[in-house]
Amino acid sequence: ARLELSGKLAGFFSSPLGAAYEAKETFHCLYEHDSRREAERAAQAWLNGIPGLVAPQFKETATALRNWWEPVFNYYEHPISNGYTESINRLAKDMNRMGRGYSFDVIRARLVYDDKARRPNRKTLRQRIRSTSAPSDAAATDYLTFTRAAASTTTESRTINYGPHIPRLCGLLEAGHFE
Known part of the structure; x- marks a missing residue:
């Protein structure tokens, strides 16, 4: 055999x-x-x-x-594909078929800027601590006191949006969110 x-x-x-x-x-x-x-x-x-x-x-x-x-x-050398873009394009076409009469600008805005679709793809890129000197009213008149004022720290964070989350978009599309 x-x-x-x-x-x-x-x-x-x-x-x-x-x-x-x-x-x-x-x-x-x-x-x-x-x-x-x-x-x-x-x-x-x-x-x-x-x-x-x-x-x-x-x-x-x-x-x-x-x-x-x-x-x-x-x-x-750079293992990056355009798979994400192609997925978004497919979703845009699906949305266009489902929502009769949408213009391209409306479809794009709903796909790219919809808050529900973007939520899972946000993350903080980095946090930076910055110290600032803030004199009190009394210390402002006295130079020595001003230079010795306690420094406060401020945390700055930068949020990066990577665009809509494709699985989330698919779920919203299937649930009729964009109709």
Whole structure:
């Protein structure tokens, strides 16, 4: 049974469907490499090794990879994706379908500035302690007393908003909050 199964798999990968599957899986492995150099070598090997059976179906992908080579492989130096932006765009489209007649400005404002959606994504970036001298009325007339006035401390914090929290937005959208 094992030999029979491996024979079927060999036949599968020689078929157009199997070749397409193998090309897709190999392409998806490009981001699993440890370094940019390894990934670029693997990408070049993928481009040169696309089976002729499925080459027309992968032409657009291969062209996009060649045209965007630098940005694609810059991921290895700065591992940041635009997944968050794409998720917000999808939510905006869903909201547009649900709320008939909204203008773009209204949709954007409700997605980006809605207080319920932003709440979980706020956090304090840092706190800074600053000392200030505040003389009393009596001390203001006497220079020596003024310079010896007790310093008070003020804590300053800066809150950073990272935009709407996507799971929270999805929940609000499903609950009909934006209708």
